Amino acid sequence: MPSPQVRPTPEEAAFGRPASGFRLQMYTVIFEADTRAGRLFDLVLIALILASVAVVIMDSMAGLHNQYADLFRALEWFFTAVFTAEYIARLACVRRPARYSRSFFGIIDLLALLPTYLAILVPGLYALIDVRVLRLLRIFRILKLTEYVAEYGALGQALAASRRKILVFMSFVMLVVVVMGTLMYVAEGPAHGFTSIPVGIYWAITTMTTVGFGDITPHTDLGRIIASVMMLLGWGTLAVPTGIVSAEFTLQRQGHAPTTRTCHECLSEGHAPTARFCSDCGARLPAWRHEAAESK
Numbered sequence: 001m002p003s004p005q006v007r008p009t010p011e012e013a014a015f016g017r018p019a020s021g022f023r024l025q026m027y028t029v030i031f032e033a034d035t036r037a038g039r040l041f042d043l044v045l046i047a048l049i050l051a052s053v054a055v056v057i058m059d060s061m062a063g064l065h066n067q068y069a070d071l072f073r074a075l076e077w078f079f080t081a082v083f084t085a086e087y088i089a090r091l092a093c094v095r096r097p098a099r100y101s102r103s104f105f106g107i108i109d110l111l112a113l114l115p116t117y118l119a120i121l122v123p124g125l126y127a128l129i130d131v132r133v134l135r136l137l138r139i140f141r142i143l144k145l146t147e148y149v150a151e152y153g154a155l156g157q158a159l160a161a162s163r164r165k166i167l168v169f170m171s172f173v174m175l176v177v178v179v180m181g182t183l184m185y186v187a188e189g190p191a192h193g194f195t196s197i198p199v200g201i202y203w204a205i206t207t208m209t210t211v212g213f214g215d216i217t218p219h220t221d222l223g224r225i226i227a228s229v230m231m232l233l234g235w236g237t238l239a240v241p242t243g244i245v246s247a248e249f250t251l252q253r254q255g256h257a258p259t260t261r262t263c264h265e266c267l268s269e270g271h272a273p274t275a276r277f278c279s280d281c282g283a284r285l286p287a288w289r290h291e292a293a294e295s296k
Helices: 010-015 022-031 036-059 062-092 097-102 104-111 114-121 131-147 150-161 163-188 197-208 221-254
Strands: none
Touching: 022 036, 022 062, 036 062, 062 097, 062 104, 062 114, 097 104, 150 163, 150 221, 163 197, 163 221, 197 221
């Protein structure tokens, strides 16, 4: 009888899941969010990420920086040490650490560490550029939230599924702003601030998006008619991409999202929340421990 085909998760297929031992335990905590330890790990990291970004924001304020500079520096080193340990742990618990380091989240993890170490390793940077440039890189830590919040993944899937519709919509918007911007350039001309077609396109974009900076405004009756049409078009165009993405979200809710439960026999993952047996080898699955299920 042929052995069943193991269905690995994207992380397992890309980075390699350890077979056993302490590395497997670390992998379960770090990469599997459906376990109690994995969920606690994610919640603690989310709190640390938000706290570190809050420290960066407060440190950029002159009054707070002058008063609490030493405290901010100490907190920054604490956060850097924690994120460094997390980064090393992620590299240590996968079988292909080099691939993880080149992945999107691996690069984000590295960007969260670089500023503090760069300021020490390359002191000359303080003389070449403002130190605020290094501090600004710390804001990349907020991108680490996408790794721990499942809703970000759902949003990414919805955007990916509707990318062609959004591309067609954006092409239509570009066509409209080019045509209307050209018409406004012809109607108003350089005398009223429309010195070129690109300037007319800029006006059309700000008008369609209902921003309306007011730095360029039509003065002729024909120009005001064109502006009125652009304003009405702006109301309709804003609702189109929202409806497309909302429809994709609705389609996703109709299905059951797979979990990160692992079969103890064949180590396959991605089983449905209601599954009792492994779809690959038929072995009984461990109980699904989810926050919603545990609260009942």
